[in-house]
Amino acid sequence: MTTKLFGTKVPRVEDQRFLRGQGRYVDDLLTDDPRLLHAAVLRSPHAHARITDIDVADVLDVEGVLAVWTYDDLVDAMAQPLPLLIPHPTLTHGRTQYALAKDEVNYMGEAIAFVVAVDRYVAEDAVARIRVSYDQLPPVVGIAAARAADRLVHDDVPGNVGARMEQENGDARAAIADAPHTLRLELDVERSACTPMEGRGTVARWDPDTSRLTVWSSTQTSTGVRGCVAAKLGLDLAKVDVITPDVGGGFGVKINHPWPEELLVPLAAMTLGRPVKFTEDRREHFISSAHERAQVHHVEVGFDDDGRVLGLNVEFWHDHGAYTPYGLIVPIITSTQLLGPYKPANYRVVFESLYTNTVIVTPYRGAGRPQGCFVMERTMDAIAAYLGKDRTEVRSTNFIQPDEFPYEHGLVFQDGRPLTYDSGDYPASLEKLKTLVGWDEFEDFRAEMAAQGRRVGIGLACYVEGTGVGPYEGAHVHIETSGKVKVATGLTTQGQGHQTAFAQIVADTLGVRFEDVEITTGDTRKMPYAVGTFASRAAVMSGSAIHLASLRAREKALRIAAEALEAAEDDLEIVDGVVSVRGTDASIDLGTVAVLSNPLRYAFDEASKAATQFSVGDPGKPPVAEDDEPGLEGKDFYSPERSTFANGMHAVIVETDPDTAEITILKYAVVHDCGHLINPMIVEGQIQGGVAQGVGGALYERMEYDEAGQLLNASFMDFLMPYVTEVPTTIDIDHLETPSPLNPLGIKGAGEAGVIPSAAVFAAAIEDAERPYKPTLAITAMPISPSELFDLRLAHADVPAEAIAEETR
Amino acid sequence: MKPAPFAFRRPATLEEALAALAEEPGAKVLAGGQSLVPLLSMRLAAPSMLVDINALPGLGHVRCSSDGGAAGVRIGALARHAHVLASTEAAEVQPLLAMALSHVAHPTIRNRGTTVGSIVHADAAAEMPMVLRLLEGSVDVASVRGRRTVPAGELFAGPLESTLAHDEIAVEAFFPALPEGAGVAFQEIARRHGDYALVGVAALVETDGGEVVRARVGFVSVSDVPVVVDVTDSLDDPAGKALAELDPAADIHATAAYRAHLVKVLTPRVLADAVHHARERNT
Incomplete structure (x- = not known):
C-alpha cells in the first residue's frame, strides 16, 4: 500500500454536509408530502398520580385532528408494558411503563395520550383540550426519599428497591479492619442528561399495497427499533424496515428503545393510512427522555503507609427513576469500572437501584463511569491528603503494572463476562500527564499566583473504560463494477465521523482510494443484523467487522485477478483500486475484477468491455462454482470474547476567585490511550467534546426537581449546558497507543473517554485551590456552583493569615 | 412548543x-x-x-445629541441591541450603554432583540431597564389617546410589569448623556456568559475636582423591579446601604446569601471603576 490512511488525520467527509446545513435528520423527512400527519403527546403534569378519568370528547371537534389514542385504545402487545430490554437476575423488581399510561403515572412527563393532526400546532391545541382527572399520590423524589421508603413509587416494590447487587473479590471488610489506616467518605453525584441537539424523533409510512412499514427514527439502534416495532405491532420482521438518517447527537439516550412514540407513530401510520411524524421538542426531551448520573456512595477504605489500598468497601444507591427499561447497566458499570487502573487487594461493592418518581435513567456518555471515577479518585486524593503524600505517588502505588495484563479483577462486567483488562501502561500514561500539565512545577505556580492574591489548584483523575462490548457487529463490502466500494454496517451513526474512519479502514485493507468508499450505517435493509452505537463500541465492533469483510472481498479479488492475470496470488498487490503483478505492468482494475466475478456477461458498460480480454473460470464447471457466489463481495462479523479496556488520565488547573467563588479553568490536559488510532483528529474531537460535556457535568448541569417531583429547569435557559465560552479554548492532548490484543486492528473505543473523569478532576482541583485557606474543606458532591463553593467556604474555618504567609514564603 | x-x-x-x-x-x-x-x-x-411593529417606519434609529439638556441617546422601538452596541457615537455620549449591552445575552439574541422592548418587558434580571433607571432616562409612549413621556422612575410597576397601559406602544427610549466629570461602570456575574446575571451592578458617579459629589448604584437580579440606590452619603459602605433596599432571593442557580455577598463584592468594585472612569475622562 502506498498511502496508508489508518492513523492519519483524514478530514471528516461528513463535515461539509453538516456544516452547510445539508444534514438530513428525521424532522427533515417527508416535509413535501401533503399527506404527512403530526403527533403530539399529552404528558403527565404530576410526578405521581392515579388517573381516574380521561375525557377526549373535546379533542375530535378540533379541526384538523384525525385521531387520539389513550391506553384504552391499545390492544394486544401494545397494551402490554414496554419491554425490559436487559433483564438481570438481581433486578428482582423491574418495572416498565406502558406506551400510554395505564391507571397511574409515575413521573412528570409520562405519556398519557397521543394525538395525530394535520400539523403540530393543531396537535398541541388538541392536547390542551384533553381533560384528565387525577388522584395525586405522594411522590418519591431523590435518593434519600427513596431509601427512607415512607412512600412507594410502585405499590408492589417494597422499599423502592428494584435491585440489590453485590460483588466481592477477597474479603474487603476484614482487610479494612486489619489495615493500618482507614478512611470513610460520603460522596454524591447529581442528575444530569445527554441533551443532544436533536431530540427524539420518528416518522413512519405504511404502504398498504405491499403491507410494508418503513420507520425512520433518531435512534442509536435501528435493528433494535425494528425488532420492537415488529413485535409490538404484530408484523413479520421482514415487513418492517428501520432507517436511521443523520442523527443530531445521541450520547446514550437514544439507545433506550422503544420509546412510546417509536411504537405509536407506526401504529398511527398503519391505522390512518398516512405517514406520521413525531418530533420531540426541547421541553419534552427534558421531561420524557432519559436522565443519568444520580448516585450516593458510602466508601470505606483501608490502606498501608504507602497508600496501598488493602481493602475497599463501597456501598452505593443508584436513582434509576420511575422505570427500569434498560436494566442495571449503569450501576453495574459504576460498580466495576470504579476500580479504574487500580488493584485494591480486596474489593466489595454493593448497590441498590432505587425507584423515584422522576424521569427514567439510562446510560449517558460515560454510563456510570463518571460516578465510579469520582468515588475512586476522591478516595485516592483522601488517602494522599491523609498520608501527606503526593497524589500521583499514591496512585502509582496502586496501579496495575504493564506486565500484569491481562489483569483479572475477579468481578463480572456489564456484558456478563469476567472483568479482565486486556492492555495498558498506566505508569507511562501518568508520566506523560505529569509532563503535559506541569505537575512537578505546579507549586511554584501556586506560590506565584498566591503572591498576586490568586488561588489556583490542580487535580488529576485516572479512569479505565471498558469499550467495544459485544455481542457482535457485521459488515458487508461490495465492490461495484465501477470500482466503487459500497460498505454497509448495521450500527447507527450520530455524528462521530464513522463515514470517514470506516472508509479509512476499507481503503487500507482493500487497497482502494478513500474517495471510492461509501459507508452506509443504520439501515436494516442493508444490514439486518446489528446491535447499535453505544458503549464506545462502533470503531472496535464495526471497524473490526469492516476490516474482516474487506479482507474477504480482497481475498476474492486476488483469487479472480490471479486467474485473469495468470499470476500467483502472492505476487499481486492492490493499490488505488488496481490489482497488479508486482514488478510487471500486468494489471487489472478492481471494477473489472468485479465484472469477472459475475458470470452475467451483458456488456453494458466500459468495465464489461474491459473484462472481455480476460478469461476466468473453468469451462468444464458451472459458471458459479459450488463454493462460490457471484459478485465481488465480502461479508463478515466481529464478535469478541470480551470488552477491550481503554484508559486515560486528565489533569486540570483551576482558579477560584477569593471573593466571588467563581471557578475558572486555566489548563486542561488529557493523556488518552485507546490503542491504535484510526484517525487522531476524530479521537481528539471526541475527547474535546467529552471534556466539554464533562465541564457541564462538573460545573453547570443538574436536574432541579422540587419535592413535588416537578422538574424546575426543563429548558436550556435554566439547565446550564456550557456554551463555548465556558469550555477551555485549548485542551492539551497526548496519546499513548497500547494496542488491544482482542481485535485485528488493535483498537479500543474512544467515544466516552472525555467525560468520565470530569467530576473527579474538577473536585480535586477546586479542593486543592481552597485547601491552603480552608484546610478542612472537602468537595464531596458534584456538580459544584460558585454559590455552593461560597457555602462551603462559610462552613469551614480559615487558616490564620500568618500561616499562609509562612507557607508561600 | x-x-x-x-x-x-x-x-x-x-x-x-x-x-x-x-x-x-x-x-x-x-x-x-x-x-x-x-x-x-x-x-x-x-x-x-x-x-x-417591525414594518413601522422611522423607529429603528439610534440618535445621539450632545447639546444641553436634551443631550443623550434616543433609541427607537425597532433599534436592535446590536445596532445600539455598534454605535460608537452612542458609546461616547453615554458609555454605560455599551458597557451594559455587551452583557445582554448573545450576539444572535442582540441581533433581533430590541433595547426598548427589553425595557418595557420590565425584567429586573435584565440590564437595560436598570440602566435606564440609573441614568434617569425616560420612555416615550404612544396610544390612540396621544403621546406621553414616562420617566424611568415611574416605569416599573412590579415583576415583569411596566406602568404602560395595554394599548400603549413604547416608541423611543431616552438615555441622558454622561455629564462632564461623571463616570460609569458595569459588572455582572452570571453562571454562563450571556446568561441573566446572578447579580449585576452599575454605577454612576459625578465628581467635582476629583471629589465624588454624587454616587448612585443600580442593581440587576436582586429585586423584583430595577432598583437604584443613592450611596453618596455612604461611600464607606455602599453595599450595606444598598442591601437595605434590595431583596436578594434564592433560585436554582444561587442562594440569597450568595447574591447578597456578590452585592457586597461588586458594589465597591463598580464604584471604584466608575470613579476611575470619571477621572480618566477628565484627563
Missing part, C-alpha cells in the same frame, strides 16, 4: 398599530420577540393577537 392560535397584524403605520391594540384587549406587541416568542411557544402566554 407551538404557540396557541392568535391573530396576526403587521401594520404599516403607527396609527394602525395603535388602533389594532386599542381594539383588541388581548393583543400584544411583537418587536424583537426574544422574550415574547419563547413565552408563546411554551404557551405561558396566549395573546389573542400579535401586533407586529
